[in-house]
Amino acid sequence: MKIAIIGGGAIGLLFANYLSQSHSVTVYTRTEEQAARLNHDGLNFMRNGEVQTKTITAKKLANNVEGAQLVIVTVKQYQLSDVYSSIQYCKQPLLFLQNGYGHIEFLKKLASPSLFVGVVEHGALKHDSHTVEHTGVGKTKLAVFRGNESELPFRHESIELFPFEVYEDYHSMLLEKLIVNAVINPLTAILGVPNGELVTNAAYAKLMDTYFQELASILHIDNPGQALEYVKAVCRGTSENRSSMLKDLEHGRQTEIEAILGYVLSQAKQNGQEHRLIDFLYTMIKGKEQKEG
Amino acid sequence: MKIAIIGGGAIGLLFANYLSQSHSVTVYTRTEEQAARLNHDGLNFMRNGEVQTKTITAKKLANNVEGAQLVIVTVKQYQLSDVYSSIQYCKQPLLFLQNGYGHIEFLKKLASPSLFVGVVEHGALKHDSHTVEHTGVGKTKLAVFRGNESELPFRHESIELFPFEVYEDYHSMLLEKLIVNAVINPLTAILGVPNGELVTNAAYAKLMDTYFQELASILHIDNPGQALEYVKAVCRGTSENRSSMLKDLEHGRQTEIEAILGYVLSQAKQNGQEHRLIDFLYTMIKGKEQKEG
Numbered sequence A, B: 001m002k003i004a005i006i007g008g009g010a011i012g013l014l015f016a017n018y019l020s021q022s023h024s025v026t027v028y029t030r031t032e033e034q035a036a037r038l039n040h041d042g043l044n045f046m047r048n049g050e051v052q053t054k055t056i057t058a059k060k061l062a063n064n065v066e067g068a069q070l071v072i073v074t075v076k077q078y079q080l081s082d083v084y085s086s087i088q089y090c091k092q093p094l095l096f097l098q099n100g101y102g103h104i105e106f107l108k109k110l111a112s113p114s115l116f117v118g119v120v121e122h123g124a125l126k127h128d129s130h131t132v133e134h135t136g137v138g139k140t141k142l143a144v145f146r147g148n149e150s151e152l153p154f155r156h157e158s159i160e161l162f163p164f165e166v167y168e169d170y171h172s173m174l175l176e177k178l179i180v181n182a183v184i185n186p187l188t189a190i191l192g193v194p195n196g197e198l199v200t201n202a203a204y205a206k207l208m209d210t211y212f213q214e215l216a217s218i219l220h221i222d223n224p225g226q227a228l229e230y231v232k233a234v235c236r237g238t239s240e241n242r243s244s245m246l247k248d249l250e251h252g253r254q255t256e257i258e259a260i261l262g263y264v265l266s267q268a269k270q271n272g273q274e275h276r277l278i279d280f281l282y283t284m285i286k287g288k289e290q291k292e293g
Helices: A010-019 A032-041 A077-087 A103-107 A170-191 A202-218 A224-237 A244-250 A257-270 A276-292 B010-019 B032-041 B077-087 B103-107 B170-191 B202-218 B224-237 B244-250 B257-270 B276-292
Strands: A002-006 A024-029 A043-047 A050-054 A057-060 A070-073 A094-096 A115-120 A123-128 A131-136 A140-146 A164-166 B002-006 B024-029 B043-047 B050-054 B057-060 B070-073 B094-096 B115-120 B123-128 B131-136 B140-146 B164-166
Touching: A002 A010, A002 A077, A010 A024, A010 A043, A010 A123, A010 A131, A024 A032, A032 A057, A070 A077, A077 A103, A077 A257, A103 A115, A103 A140, A115 A170, A140 A170, A170 A202, A170 A224, A170 A244, A170 A257, A170 A276, A170 B276, A202 A224, A202 A257, A202 A276, A202 B276, A244 A276, A257 A276, A276 B170, A276 B202, A276 B276, B002 B010, B002 B077, B010 B024, B010 B043, B010 B123, B010 B131, B024 B032, B032 B057, B070 B077, B077 B103, B077 B257, B103 B115, B103 B140, B115 B170, B140 B170, B170 B202, B170 B224, B170 B244, B170 B257, B170 B276, B202 B224, B202 B257, B202 B276, B244 B276, B257 B276
Parallel strands: A002 A024, A002 A070, A024 A057, A043 A131, A070 A094, A094 A115, A140 A164, B002 B024, B002 B070, B024 B057, B043 B131, B070 B094, B094 B115, B140 B164
Antiparallel strands: A043 A050, A115 A140, A123 A131, B043 B050, B115 B140, B123 B131
């Protein structure tokens, strides 16, 4: 299959590496420089300290993505407006791999009859413009947003170290990830701690509980006790990891706070729900972004 | 006058330096080591890069403080219980220089007919067990808690660079400092920023406003708008300073969070008032103390 991957970030390059094993992949980048580098020097893929270099096709993203049978959009949610003109009239199937829930409104504006969403649970780290490291093997969850489930890409694909899992309901799939992100990302980013401390430090655990209650009622979570246990299990399972939001702040990069808590706040305000703690954390992160950026 | 100063921290040593100009001062320390060091090597006093060494009398604090005409208690609020046995039956006038408001309950248990409270607005930094730096000249505010105003110490004292100011009402005097401490200390400690950023960073300024509203209603502040302006003026006037709570956390020391937000929370709970944000910040600081300490 001819696949277009929009975005040369960690997720875009990770997908390019694994999908190019049995597909014809083109990576569409924001800059001419990155495309030239990828075309000229190839894609360096690192895992467990080993590096493989792979020939790859890359182009600077122009106003449309020609010839692809599937377009995978890997840019951050806050960058979606930058790629809108390239995909708004696309008739091909599109797969979106953003965090949060805010991009669902964006999807409604697109012309394609086949829209899919995914949640990436791999760890990936971009070292430079043409080098990506697979830091943690997870899976990619997929669900239909618009169109037929039979068209869902990769449903029968089997790639070693890069599994896919199909979900019936995109809403609950995105919500599950949103909850995890909405708890772990802002708290670890403000407290400056790895994920595990949210459960091992008694005060932080209490903090997480209180904060989670506010979140759960805004997002109408069916079984809050179970959802909180899931979040805690993720903290334990990734106890040494520093969350992406913490790393973004440490490196002076924009965070995904809008995609995550920005969406939760918009829901709370729409429904007149209590959101003091979420607003407090949201504003702290916005302040840190101003400062670091 | 014979003055006993209990506590060999920054404030205790600062007071020892200035008061020994015209009084006979003895410093009571927690450890034998510090007393020996002060007696043997003298007190090093630093200001504007210059050092003066002064002969001084120091003793390890025992079960009572003999012979003093005035006892000044300079230990942190959370250390008051450690010195209780030394002062509970004291009949001499006692002056307490703690932050916050929580020590007022402690004072009620004491026998002395003359109890005074003070608020220290000097900057002082203890470099080692017998060296203190006067980093910022401010003043010491004084008020009567129990007894006659005519007995208030230092009301007619004039010491260069070390002024005193008498307040009619100890409650409003302590409250004013409490508000400043309750806003600036926890916010700067969590955000890891100098005081000035609370007003120059737009998101932090918004955070401070929201948080201040909760605080003002718990503490029944008469004129909240004016009080907030005062807090902002302190932020501007000390814009490069890192707050004591931020420094305590950075150095793995216990903070004064109990004396400050612990007291505010106890008031809120007693009166059934909203305290979500204050509890959130309080718990963050407790978690950081667990971690750093």
